[in-house]
Amino acid sequence: MTKYTEEPDKPFNDAMEHMHHIEGYPITKGGKLPLGIKIIGYFLFGGLFLMMLFAIVANIWFN
Numbered sequence: 410m411t412k413y414t415e416e417p418d419k420p421f422n423d424a425m426e427h428m429h430h431i432e433g434y435p436i437t438k439g440g441k442l443p444l445g446i447k448i449i450g451y452f453l454f455g456g457l458f459l460m461m462l463f464a465i466v467a468n469i470w471f472n
Contacts, residue, residue, distance in 0.1 A: 442450075
Protein backbone atom coordinates (compact mmCIF):
# COMPACT_ATOMS: atom_id res chain seq x y z
CA MET A 410 0.00 0.00 0.00
CA THR A 411 1.42 3.36 -1.01
CA LYS A 412 1.38 6.37 1.25
CA TYR A 413 0.16 8.74 -1.46
CA THR A 414 -2.88 8.32 -3.67
CA GLU A 415 -2.61 8.55 -7.42
CA GLU A 416 -5.55 10.97 -7.64
CA PRO A 417 -4.63 14.15 -5.74
CA ASP A 418 -8.08 15.76 -6.18
CA LYS A 419 -9.95 12.84 -4.63
CA PRO A 420 -10.86 13.63 -0.97
CA PHE A 421 -9.62 11.10 1.57
CA ASN A 422 -12.37 11.67 4.16
CA ASP A 423 -15.74 13.40 4.64
CA ALA A 424 -14.22 16.58 6.05
CA MET A 425 -12.08 17.09 2.98
CA GLU A 426 -15.04 16.32 0.72
CA HIS A 427 -16.99 19.04 2.57
CA MET A 428 -14.11 21.46 2.01
CA HIS A 429 -14.07 20.66 -1.72
CA HIS A 430 -17.82 20.92 -2.32
CA ILE A 431 -19.12 23.50 0.16
CA GLU A 432 -16.24 25.84 0.93
CA GLY A 433 -14.43 25.44 -2.38
CA TYR A 434 -11.01 24.22 -3.34
CA PRO A 435 -8.31 26.89 -3.78
CA ILE A 436 -6.72 27.16 -7.19
CA THR A 437 -3.10 28.25 -7.07
CA LYS A 438 -2.11 31.03 -9.43
CA GLY A 439 1.38 31.64 -8.11
CA GLY A 440 3.22 34.72 -9.30
CA LYS A 441 0.31 36.50 -10.96
CA LEU A 442 0.44 40.13 -9.84
CA PRO A 443 -1.08 43.02 -11.78
CA LEU A 444 1.38 44.98 -13.91
CA GLY A 445 0.96 48.17 -11.84
CA ILE A 446 1.96 46.44 -8.62
CA LYS A 447 4.94 44.82 -10.36
CA ILE A 448 6.14 48.21 -11.64
CA ILE A 449 5.76 49.81 -8.19
CA GLY A 450 7.72 46.93 -6.67
CA TYR A 451 10.47 47.26 -9.26
CA PHE A 452 10.83 50.98 -8.55
CA LEU A 453 10.77 50.55 -4.76
CA PHE A 454 13.27 47.70 -4.60
CA GLY A 455 15.40 49.12 -7.40
CA GLY A 456 15.51 52.51 -5.70
CA LEU A 457 16.36 50.92 -2.36
CA PHE A 458 19.19 48.95 -3.98
CA LEU A 459 20.55 52.05 -5.74
CA MET A 460 20.44 54.12 -2.52
CA MET A 461 22.32 51.42 -0.62
CA LEU A 462 24.89 51.16 -3.40
CA PHE A 463 25.29 54.95 -3.49
CA ALA A 464 25.68 55.07 0.31
CA ILE A 465 28.43 52.43 0.23
CA VAL A 466 30.29 54.19 -2.59
CA ALA A 467 29.91 57.60 -0.92
CA ASN A 468 31.13 56.20 2.41
CA ILE A 469 34.25 54.78 0.75
CA TRP A 470 34.82 57.87 -1.43
CA PHE A 471 34.43 60.56 1.26
CA ASN A 472 36.18 58.81 4.15
